[in-house]
Amino acid sequence: xxxxxxxxxxxxxxxxxxxxxxxxxxxxxxxxxxxxxxxxxxxxxxxxxxxxxxxxxxxxxxxxxxxxxxxxxxxxxxxxxxxxxxxxxxxxxxx
Amino acid sequence: xxxxxxxxxxxxxxxxxxxxxxxxxxxxxxxxxxxxxxxxxxxxxxxxxxxxxxxxxxxxxxxxxxxxxxxxxxxxxxxxxxxxxxxxxxxxxxx
Amino acid sequence: xxxxxxxxxxxxxxxxxxxxxxxxxxxxxxxxxxxxxxxxxxxxxxxxxxxxxxxxxxxxxxxxxxxxxxxxxxxxxxxxxxxxxxxxxxxxxxx
Amino acid sequence: xxxxxxxxxxxxxxxxxxxxxxxxxxxxxxxxxxxxxxxxxxxxxxxxxxxxxxxxxxxxxxxxxxxxxxxxxxxxxxxxxxxxxxxxxxxxxxx
Amino acid sequence: xxxxxxxxxxxxxxxxxxxxxxxxxxxxxxxxxxxxxxxxxxxxxxxxxxxxxxxxxxxxxxxxxxxxxxxxxxxxxxxxxxxxxxxxxxxxxxx
Amino acid sequence: xxxxxxxxxxxxxxxxxxxxxxxxxxxxxxxxxxxxxxxxxxxxxxxxxxxxxxxxxxxxxxxxxxxxxxxxxxxxxxxxxxxxxxxxxxxxxxx
Amino acid sequence: xxxxxxxxxxxxxxxxxxxxxxxxxxxxxxxxxxxxxxxxxxxxxxxxxxxxxxxxxxxxxxxxxxxxxxxxxxxxxxxxxxxxxxxxxxxxxxx
Numbered sequence: 288x289x290x291x292x293x294x295x296x297x298x299x300x301x302x303x304x305x306x307x308x309x310x311x312x313x314x315x316x317x318x319x320x321x322x323x324x325x326x327x328x329x330x331x332x333x334x335x336x337x338x339x340x341x342x343x344x345x346x347x348x349x350x351x352x353x354x355x356x357x358x359x360x361x362x363x364x365x366x367x368x369x370x371x372x373x374x375x376x377x378x379x380x381x382x
Numbered sequence: 383x384x385x386x387x388x389x390x391x392x393x394x395x396x397x398x399x400x401x402x403x404x405x406x407x408x409x410x411x412x413x414x415x416x417x418x419x420x421x422x423x424x425x426x427x428x429x430x431x432x433x434x435x436x437x438x439x440x441x442x443x444x445x446x447x448x449x450x451x452x453x454x455x456x457x458x459x460x461x462x463x464x465x466x467x468x469x470x471x472x473x474x475x476x477x
Numbered sequence: 478x479x480x481x482x483x484x485x486x487x488x489x490x491x492x493x494x495x496x497x498x499x500x501x502x503x504x505x506x507x508x509x510x511x512x513x514x515x516x517x518x519x520x521x522x523x524x525x526x527x528x529x530x531x532x533x534x535x536x537x538x539x540x541x542x543x544x545x546x547x548x549x550x551x552x553x554x555x556x557x558x559x560x561x562x563x564x565x566x567x568x569x570x571x572x
Numbered sequence: 573x574x575x576x577x578x579x580x581x582x583x584x585x586x587x588x589x590x591x592x593x594x595x596x597x598x599x600x601x602x603x604x605x606x607x608x609x610x611x612x613x614x615x616x617x618x619x620x621x622x623x624x625x626x627x628x629x630x631x632x633x634x635x636x637x638x639x640x641x642x643x644x645x646x647x648x649x650x651x652x653x654x655x656x657x658x659x660x661x662x663x664x665x666x667x
Numbered sequence: 668x669x670x671x672x673x674x675x676x677x678x679x680x681x682x683x684x685x686x687x688x689x690x691x692x693x694x695x696x697x698x699x700x701x702x703x704x705x706x707x708x709x710x711x712x713x714x715x716x717x718x719x720x721x722x723x724x725x726x727x728x729x730x731x732x733x734x735x736x737x738x739x740x741x742x743x744x745x746x747x748x749x750x751x752x753x754x755x756x757x758x759x760x761x762x
Numbered sequence: 763x764x765x766x767x768x769x770x771x772x773x774x775x776x777x778x779x780x781x782x783x784x785x786x787x788x789x790x791x792x793x794x795x796x797x798x799x800x801x802x803x804x805x806x807x808x809x810x811x812x813x814x815x816x817x818x819x820x821x822x823x824x825x826x827x828x829x830x831x832x833x834x835x836x837x838x839x840x841x842x843x844x845x846x847x848x849x850x851x852x853x854x855x856x857x
Numbered sequence: 858x859x860x861x862x863x864x865x866x867x868x869x870x871x872x873x874x875x876x877x878x879x880x881x882x883x884x885x886x887x888x889x890x891x892x893x894x895x896x897x898x899x900x901x902x903x904x905x906x907x908x909x910x911x912x913x914x915x916x917x918x919x920x921x922x923x924x925x926x927x928x929x930x931x932x933x934x935x936x937x938x939x940x941x942x943x944x945x946x947x948x949x950x951x952x
Contacts, residue, residue: 294447295474297439302473326739326750335473339436341719344677352674352741352750359421359472361447370421370447370472377739377750378682378715379675389542390569392534397568430568434531454516454567456542465516465542465567484637485664487629492663525663529626549611549662551637560611560637560662579827580854582819587853620853624816644801644852646827655801655827655852706929706940721909724867732864732931732940757929757940758872758905759865769922770949772914777948810948814911834896834947836922845896845922845947 292363296335299373301345303329303353304366326352326377332368343373352377387458391430394468396440398424398448399461421447421472427463438468447472482553486525489563491535493519493543494556516542516567522558533563542567577648581620584658586630588614588638589651611637611662617653628658637662672743676715679753681725683709683733684746706732706757712748723753732757767838771810774848776820778804778828779841801827801852807843818848827852862933866905869943871915873899873923874936896922896947902938913943922947 296302306328330350337343345351358371391397401423425445432438440446453466486492496518520540527533535541548561581587591613615635622628630636643656676682686708710730717723725731738751771777781803805825812818820826833846866872876898900920907913915921928941 293476297468297471297473300472326741333473354739359449361421373677376677377680378677378713381673388571392563392566392568395567428568454544456516483666487658487661487663490662523663549639551611578856582848582851582853585852618853644829646801706931734929753867756867757870758867758903761863768951772943772946772948775947808948834924836896 292332292368294333294363296333296370298335299338299341299343300335300370301331301343301373301376302333302361303351303358303369303371303376304332305329305369306350327355327357328352328380329369334373337373345373345376345379349379350382351379387427387463389428389458391428391465393430394433394436394438395430395465396426396438396468396471397428397456398446398453398464398466398471399427400424400464401445422450422452423447423475424464429468432468440468440471440474444474445477446474482522482558484523484553486523486560488525489528489531489533490525490560491521491533491563491566492523492551493541493548493559493561493566494522495519495559496540517545517547518542518570519559524563527563535563535566535569539569540572541569577617577653579618579648581618581655583620584623584626584628585620585655586616586628586658586661587618587646588636588643588654588656588661589617590614590654591635612640612642613637613665614654619658622658630658630661630664634664635667636664672712672748674713674743676713676750678715679718679721679723680715680750681711681723681753681756682713682741683731683738683749683751683756684712685709685749686730707735707737708732708760709749714753717753725753725756725759729759730762731759767807767843769808769838771808771845773810774813774816774818775810775845776806776818776848776851777808777836778826778833778844778846778851779807780804780844781825802830802832803827803855804844809848812848820848820851820854824854825857826854862902862938864903864933866903866940868905869908869911869913870905870940871901871913871943871946872903872931873921873928873939873941873946874902875899875939876920897925897927898922898950899939904943907943915943915946915949919949920952921949 292302294302328350331345331347333347334343334345353369353371353376357375358369361368361370387397389397423445426440426442428442429438429440448464448466448471452470453464456463456465482492484492518540521535521537523537524533524535543559543561543566547565548559551558551560577587579587613635616630616632618632619628619630638654638656638661642660643654646653646655672682674682708730711725711727713727714723714725733749733751733756737755738749741748741750767777769777803825806820806822808822809818809820828844828846828851832850833844836843836845862872864872898920901915901917903917904913904915923939923941923946927945928939931938931940
């Protein structure tokens with residue numbers, strides 16, 4: 288359902304559905320509990336076209352790690368999303 | 383009526399008619415009430431040509447989300463508008 | 478008379494004759510009274526050639542909105558003017 | 573005599589002979605008395621070649637307005653001059 | 668095992684497995700004990716493609732020195748990693 | 763003797779032999795006594811090749827004015843020199 | 858022995874073996890004792906390839922002056938080195 292989000296981010300902005308706070312993912316990544324400013328995980332639901340000569344790399348469906356304080360909250364149909372710049376995304380991880 | 387606004391923004395500036403403070407839009411986007419600095423919604427009524435080699439993306443009629451403190455207020459014929467840079471606009475959303 | 482001002486602004490500088498503090502213009506724009514840092518209106522009387530690869534957009538005779546604290550005051554033949562960068566100008570408005 | 577100043581400014585630097593503190597110029601420009609940081613007037617006596625791909629615009633003999641705190645003082649044969657960057661110069665004015 | 672880490676860093680980001688706190692490496696490098704902000708050693712396990720026109724230099728398997736406070740911690744299958752920008756890496760050293 | 767200084771400045775760095783504190787030069791330049799941060803005079807003894815696409819302008823033997831706090835002191839054979847960036851040099855003056 | 862250091866600095870980083878604190882070099886350069894932040898002397902033992910379109914200028918074996926607080930300490934086989942950016946190096950001096 289997340290992929291049907293009808294929003295077009297501008298430039299290098301990306302909309303991410305934050306993952307529920309499960310401690311362990313399928314791929315086995317554990318986000319350590321004590322670190323402050325540890326990265327968060329989520330799924331890309333929409334990505335802008337990128338900046339001049341720098342198309343965005345992530346695409347809808349990618350599971351990504353992003354900085355804890357990255358982005359701005361919006362909500363849609365009762366779901367919470369974050370809208371952030373692609374440069375706030377650290378890595379694409381296995382689902 | 384908003385589209386008839388006879389102002390030509392310079393460079394990458396965009397004039398936005400802020401949406402009335404309805405809690406739920408047609409498309410179902412709810413702007414959460416408690417978040418500080420949450421994005422606002424509005425309709426583009428005029429857009430400048432853009433900066434060198436970077437034409438503006440939004441066009442009059444687009445419904446957009448923008449940062450809470452983006453832009454400067456102006457009023458015209460009794461209506462309030464905001465004039466902001468396109469980089470203050472986060473995304474184009476369904477009306 | 479303003480157009481006869483014999484000054485050549487350098488680079489992207491523009492000389493503006495501030496409009497008298499009338500509350501309502503022909504086109505109906507009202508500059509709201511309570512906002513702090515609201516834009517001001519004036520008429521371009523001279524514009525520099527622009528910066529490298531970025532010619533200026535405004536031309537003498539244009540009515541423009543500019544930030545409240547934009548520019549530096551000069552006076553000529555008893556008239557007050559502001560000299561500012563074109564980037565301090567927000568939009569061209571109907572006279 | 574000012575034009576005979578035998579100094580070669582580097583890059584975009586310009587040497588200006590400040591005008592005596594006459595309140596009214598031939599062209600009628602009055603530098604207002606109460607404004608703080610109001611521009612000053614002077615005559616260009618030497619100009620550097622400019623920066624890469626940006627040759628200087630002003631030339632010796634030009635009467636110019638410049639920011640009040642622009643430049644650094646030097647003196648030569650008992651005369652005081654200012655050496656400043658061309659970007660500190662606001663406009664070329666009638667003598 | 669480190670090389671099997673299934674993460675794709677974005678842009679110029681690099682994932683490093685910090686070396687255990689052994690005082691002396693095979694190559695004989697000793698990280699001095701008293702210096703504050705001394706570099707740390709680790710092994711690259713994944714590297715992004717680099718930034719526009721600047722591909723990353725390090726590759727998985729490289730032993731690298733990096734600034735003490737570089738990067739953000741993540742953990743995977745019980746192992747701790749750092750995700751940092753390539754510019755946080757000082758040098759490639761013998762294993 | 764100054765020209766025999768066997769140092770190769772890197773990039774846009776220039777080595778200057780400060781002039782003795784004589785109050786009046788041959789060309790008649792007097793560095794005013796009361797101004798703070800007034801420019802200093804000296805002779806270029808070595809100049810780097812310049813930065814990418816920006817070769818240095820000054821050459822050994824040039825008498826130059828430079829900002830009072832420009833550069834870093836080094837000494838060689840009992841003589842004091844300053845090593846500074848070319849952008850710290852204001853102008854080439856008559857000897 | 859210094860040249861055998863098996864480290865590959867990244868980008869524009871350079872590894873320098875600081876000279877022992879001898880007051881006078883063969884070439885006669887004396888680093889003044891009282892100046893604060895005076896430059897230091899050392900020998901380049903390894904240099905990175907440089908940044909995009911800006912290859913490094915110094916090469917192993919060069920004796921260089923560098924800012925007092927430049928670089929980060931590392932040690933190898935009981936010897937101390939500094940790893941710094943080439944822009945921290947002021948000049949190449951006679952050995």
